[in-house]
Amino acid sequence: MKQAPSFWGYGYNSLWETVLSPLACLYNKITCTRAERPALWKAPIPVICIGNLTMGGAGKTPTAMAIAQYLQAAGKNPYFLSRGFGGHMKGPLMVGGHGTHEVGDEPLLLKEIAPVCVSRDRVAGAKLCVKKGADVIVMDDGFQNPHLHKDVSFLVVDGGYGHGNEKVFPAGPLRESLQSGLQRADGLVLIGADMTGALERVQRIRADIPVLQAYIQPLDRPDLVGRKVLAFAGIGRPEKFFETLRTMDCDLLDCVPFPDHHPYLIDDIRPLRERAKLAGARLITTRKDYMRLPKEFAQEVDVIKISLVWQGGDMLKAVLSKITDLA
Numbered sequence: 295m296k297q298a299p300s301f302w303g304y305g306y307n308s309l310w311e312t313v314l315s316p317l318a319c320l321y322n323k324i325t326c327t328r329a330e331r332p333a334l335w336k337a338p339i340p341v342i343c344i345g346n347l348t349m350g351g352a353g354k355t356p357t358a359m360a361i362a363q364y365l366q367a368a369g370k371n372p373y374f375l376s377r378g379f380g381g382h383m384k385g386p387l388m389v390g391g392h393g394t395h396e397v398g399d400e401p402l403l404l405k406e407i408a409p410v411c412v413s414r415d416r417v418a419g420a421k422l423c424v425k426k427g428a429d430v431i432v433m434d435d436g437f438q439n440p441h442l443h444k445d446v447s448f449l450v451v452d453g454g455y456g457h458g459n460e461k462v463f464p465a466g467p468l469r470e471s472l473q474s475g476l477q478r479a480d481g482l483v484l485i486g487a488d489m490t491g492a493l494e495r496v497q498r499i500r501a502d503i504p505v506l507q508a509y510i511q512p513l514d515r516p517d518l519v520g521r522k523v524l525a526f527a528g529i530g531r532p533e534k535f536f537e538t539l540r541t542m543d544c545d546l547l548d549c550v551p552f553p554d555h556h557p558y559l560i561d562d563i564r565p566l567r568e569r570a571k572l573a574g575a576r577l578i579t580t581r582k583d584y585m586r587l588p589k590e591f592a593q594e595v596d597v598i599k600i601s602l603v604w605q606g607g608d609m610l611k612a613v614l615s616k617i618t619d620l621a
Contacts, residue, residue, distance in 0.1 A: 302458045302467045304490040311465045318465040325470040333443035335417045340430045340617040343447040345437025347475045348467040351530020352452040353485040358434045360602035362408045373428035374404040375419045378412035380555045385413035386422040399585040416442040445617045449479045456492030476500045481613045506609045513599040518544040522575035528552030547575045563591045
């Protein structure tokens with residue numbers, strides 16, 4: 295996915311929103327009609343969906359990882375189910391020694407926490423997870439996919455972006471309207487400070503929706519304090535990564551954004567490496583981007599590791615206890 299147009303952002307007033315509104319209405323109708331179809335199959339174990347309403351990233355993968363770790367701490371054996379965006383293998387298959395060109399970047403990150411099944415067919419993937427011994431499935435994305443029954447669905451919201459201008463694609467970044475999406479959700483995960491007031495507008499639509507608040511915490515890196523770094527990222531909102539670096543007190547020489555899930559080539563990284571060398575800076579990126587780097591540059595790029603930290607009371611237990619014993 296290319297970088298989102300500026301008028302998709304919160305607070306923009308653009309003629310494009312009006313011009314594209316008929317297409318947005320059609321897109322919303324198609325999405326909602328599909329999402330509201332009866333599921334083809336209900337797994338014999340709980341299925342937890344981690345989704346969002348906007349195009350691009352909102353923090354679904356770190357949220358899925360945090361929820362899986364929470365389940366593991368409660369004695370569960372979660373498996374991840376992923377579509378494998380960016381990879382060419384359709385599955386269903388269990389991720390082993392695969393590369394990003396085969397299964398995408400996100401499954402390789404998820405595999406560090408728990409077993410991962412990649413499958414374009416969510417039902418076939420869920421059946422494989424059950425066969426392999428999972429007692430709960432954590433599905434990364436797939437909120438609008440109707441085929442597999444979901445026992446609990448979380449919507450992830452990036453506090454810095456919210457839901458953009460809150461218009462449906464192509465007039466805005468939404469995959470479907472807030473009204474339709476929120477009615478099917480069991481909880482909302484707000485990551486970071488709510489900079490756009492999205493939470494207030496969400497609660498006007500659904501005052502009863504449980505809200506779980508969290509923040510992204512980078513691994514402590516005292517070696518980067520005062521160090522010159524040249525950052526690059528190809529995630530849903532690269533600025534989110536750059537903001538994290540600014541909180542780490544490094545000397546940020548430049549920030550270079552790439553499209554989400556960008557498949558890096560040698561010609562992408564070589565000029566960045568030369569700029570960094572001339573400035574005496576360190577090249578740095580996200581773990582997800584690192585997975586997609588050409589092997590010859592892997593040793594020359596530093597990585598910031600992050601985790602999702604829950605805030606407030608144990609709302610996660612309250613939501614998940616509806617489907618699984620978390621005593």
